[in-house]
Amino acid sequence: MAKDLGLAVLRPDYDGARIPVMEHLGGLSRAAIRHFSGIDPVAEPDRIGEAFRRVADAFEVDLLWGGGLPGPGSPVYDWEDGETVKRNPQGLPVVQWGIFAAAHQEDGRHFVHVPKPASVEEALEFQPLAHFPKTVQEYRQEFTVQYQAMLASTGELCYPIPHHYTTCFHWPLAIFGFELLCLAGMEDERRFGALMERFAEVSLRITTAWSQVEGLHAFILHDDLTMSSGPVFSPAWYRRHIFPHYPTIFRPLLDKGVPIIFTSDGDCSEFVDDVFAAGAEGLNFEYLVDLGSLVERYPDKILIGNINSSTLARGPREAIAREVRECMEVGSRARRFVVNVGGGLTHDIPVEHLEHYLSLRKELARSLRAR
Numbered sequence: 001m002a003k004d005l006g007l008a009v010l011r012p013d014y015d016g017a018r019i020p021v022m023e024h025l026g027g028l029s030r031a032a033i034r035h036f037s038g039i040d041p042v043a044e045p046d047r048i049g050e051a052f053r054r055v056a057d058a059f060e061v062d063l064l065w066g067g068g069l070p071g072p073g074s075p076v077y078d079w080e081d082g083e084t085v086k087r088n089p090q091g092l093p094v095v096q097w098g099i100f101a102a103a104h105q106e107d108g109r110h111f112v113h114v115p116k117p118a119s120v121e122e123a124l125e126f127q128p129l130a131h132f133p134k135t136v137q138e139y140r141q142e143f144t145v146q147y148q149a150m151l152a153s154t155g156e157l158c159y160p161i162p163h164h165y166t167t168c169f170h171w172p173l174a175i176f177g178f179e180l181l182c183l184a185g186m187e188d189e190r191r192f193g194a195l196m197e198r199f200a201e202v203s204l205r206i207t208t209a210w211s212q213v214e215g216l217h218a219f220i221l222h223d224d225l226t227m228s229s230g231p232v233f234s235p236a237w238y239r240r241h242i243f244p245h246y247p248t249i250f251r252p253l254l255d256k257g258v259p260i261i262f263t264s265d266g267d268c269s270e271f272v273d274d275v276f277a278a279g280a281e282g283l284n285f286e287y288l289v290d291l292g293s294l295v296e297r298y299p300d301k302i303l304i305g306n307i308n309s310s311t312l313a314r315g316p317r318e319a320i321a322r323e324v325r326e327c328m329e330v331g332s333r334a335r336r337f338v339v340n341v342g343g344g345l346t347h348d349i350p351v352e353h354l355e356h357y358l359s360l361r362k363e364l365a366r367s368l369r370a371r
Contacts (some may be wrong), residue, residue, distance in 0.1 A: 006062030022063040024344030066163035068153030107177035139209030163220035171199040200245040211252035226266035246278035286342040332368040
């Protein structure tokens with residue numbers, strides 16, 4: 001079963017019959033969900049769980065990033081009316097993400113429930129625990145319920161890997177926004193260092209709590225360290241203020257034998273060595289990172305990537321075939337390679353392109369492992 005294969009690739013001795021698959025299904029269009037499941041999730045929101053289970057089965061998904069499959073009660077939006085921004089039940093502006101919605105970000109700031117500091121001075125004095133005060137015990141109780149719900153949503157279809165989104169660098173980005181983060185990060189490095197210690201304390205509580213959840217097989221730690229052009233600050237700056245916190249944040253999970261899969265958007269090539277040195281067992285990365293280099297340098301790690309979603313959206317069929325084939329042929333040289341469309345299967349990918357991608361990916365997942 002797909003779940004068994006997903007769990008197997010998390011172990012160092014993986015030797016499965018095909019290349020495993022991780023997909024992000026939540027961004028699929030209404031038309032795509034209807035096509036692959038036979039259920040219209042907007043017209044029949046009470047069947048949304050069934051619809052996504054059918055889609056996961058059709059796509060042979062072995063691992064899910066960050067959570068379970070959507071189920072009844074998930075806010076569904078009809079984006080076919082042409083609106084590009086709507087209001088969620090809390091009255092906040094949101095933009096399309098499949099049949100769902102994502103927070104309308106301002107300058108990278110998506111923790112909109114936290115007041116944005118009014119100045120660099122306020123940013124440097126920010127107290128994360130005032131806004132994220134839960135204890136390890138409180139987090140553990142919350143995460144235990146979440147994890148059981150995730151497992152229930154997927155059953156034996158696939159294994160849903162929990163995640164923590166704001167490992168370190170992403171904390172100030174999500175709260176301050178890009179511009180204020182840059183100003184604070186350059187204003188006073190001593191005080192910024194103290195600020196990052198306070199953020200790291202919250203992440204340590206979170207990873208400690210997750211490490212105490214029963215039955216955990218893997219965990220995803222996410223930090224968008226880079227943009228498409230590379231690092232925001234100099235690499236030395238990250239090595240002073242970000243990476244020293246990773247071993248401490250990682251440690252509770254590693255001590256329990258839970259493999260960590262690190263995720264970053266952008267071109268994080270500069271920091272691959274730092275991430276693995278901190279203890280990560282896997283890396284989930286975009287098309288901007290050279291897969292061949294990773295396979296050569298880290299052939300025994302879990303390497304999850306890195307088909308370009310925009311190629312699937314744009315096409316034509318020949319370009320899709322070339323993208324999928326090149327990625328999977330290179331990736332298959334690493335024993336624990338997991339194929340993944342970076343950024344997810346998005347609502348702008350036509351159904352016929354998804355069909356073409358899926359047919360080729362299924363064939364290569366088997367034939368490349370049989371060589």
